[in-house]
Amino acid sequence: MADLPDKDAAFIDWYLAVVEAADLSDKRYPVKGMNIWTAYGLRARRRLDQVMIREIEAIGSEAVEFPTLIPETDFAKEKEHVKGFDAQVYWVTRGGLTPLDVPLVLRPTSETAMYPTFALWVRSHKDLPLAVYQIVNTFRYETKTTRPFVRVREIHFFEEHTCQVDDAAATRRVHENLRAFAKMAADFGLPYLALRRPDWDKFAGAAYSVALDAPIGGPRTLQLGTVHHYRENFSGPYGIRYEAVDGTQKLVHQTTFGLSERLLGGIVAIHGDAKGAVFPVAVAPFEVVVVPIPAAGAGPAVNAAASEITERLRAAGRRVRLDAGDERPGAKYYRWELKGVPLRLEVGRREAAERTATAVDRFGAKGTVRLDSLESDVATRLDEFDRTLRERAETRFRASFAPAATLAELAHSDRVRYVGWCGAEACGHEIERAIDGALLGTPEERFPFETGPPARCIACGVERDVRWAVAAQPI
RNA sequence: GGGACUGUGGGGUAGCUUGGUCCAUCCUUCGGGGUUCGGGACUCCGAGACGCCAGUUCAAAUCUGGCCAGUCCCA
Structure with missing residues (x-):
């Protein structure tokens, strides 16, 4: 048995070697980004699923399963969403030898599969909140290099979708989801940051997105999941309305919460060492x-x-x-x-x-x-x-961050950086260029560092309305 | 979308420049026998590969073309 590559010096090589040597996944299936779940890897995945199910059901979600194929006519209703996914969906265009009048999309995520039905399910305020989840496979035509668990084309996807009476209720749901994730992450032993993504990087169709990011060494981070607030962006096009107590018709406000086998990738990446994988007890295929x-x-x-x-x-x-x-x-x-x-x-x-x-x-x-x-x-x-x-x-997590006061400090950083940011998109892009990565966003709940408010925007220097933002190289 | 590179047993590799020494090297793996067993055992026997299709040639892992697959860089 060969020794593993060095985790710090050659992280990706180390990661791939551990996944293969620990027999978590067989990546020899002849379709890019579609790997085989081995017996051992599947045991771990099922443990993850059980933790997710436990925590999401604890906050009142119920399991459902929607079909895999979505008619193009439904898929196309929310314009931003379609624009975001158009280039990375698989199309089913034939049934046998017959071209389909309405092509079908293999779901990249299930908003457009579920929401026409939600419009039928939701009639009255008594039907709200509606909170359902499913754990199903979704498909995205990734063009970049795929990696087991971390970037795949067939995704083992956990997705919760909710309909709420108004913006405030939906916002509360976002935070319930964040607390549910905190409990899951405790079982997984994964420290992370909940960051509100900048507008240019939010989920296609979302009003805002909160991502759960974990540092995995050096300036790199891995996005473990996301919670989105859609407001009325989908309920409008899909006609999800209810009759309120005062008799008026109102659009629901919606949220979603998404996780995937990336969590398994995160567990390998974060806990693993020179000897290979290390599983927390809650996830371990064998304790x-x-x-x-x-x-x-x-x-x-x-x-x-x-x-x-x-x-x-x-x-x-x-x-x-x-x-x-x-x-x-x-x-x-x-x-x-x-x-x-x-x-x-x-x-x-x-x-x-x-x-x-x-x-x-x-x-x-x-x-x-x-x-x-x-x-x-x-x-x-x-x-x-x-x-x-x-x-x-936790120790490694705390050591993963460092503040930066100038753009020059971001170049070739050996840490994830937190910087002052005025909120302007132009400044955000300057920061991204400087770190050769992404501005992950601003802390949504807690900020784990003992630190005062930032003095000024690292890019333009203004001192008013400056907040901390995190910059890193997401993998 | 543009460019570069790479495909050799299950995994990793040598061979390719300069065609013949290759019914293909070494490590690992796998099957069987024996001796073993307190941190990767030893030994004997056996199994397993030149991505695919054409072409050039007396002769192709090696040269040429196409295809497929993968990796990296750039948009």
């Missing part, structure tokens, strides 16, 4: 791997102890894997570390005799668990592992 260490004469006792441990942990609801394969123990350690399993339990002649197991977490912290108290000992170790994981990520 525990049990490795028996055979010894001459003690084989049956060792195997019996390993089996007992595996079965008891499984009965306790743990995702556990017994690796009894015919390899040297060391080879197994390396592989399961590469695959990011949080905790390894080793059982050899000594442990079997003492009714214990040696526990080593993914960071190398070593200890002993007793079979008497196996379930609770393992739970304690996993909690400690998760705490370490979070602290490491």
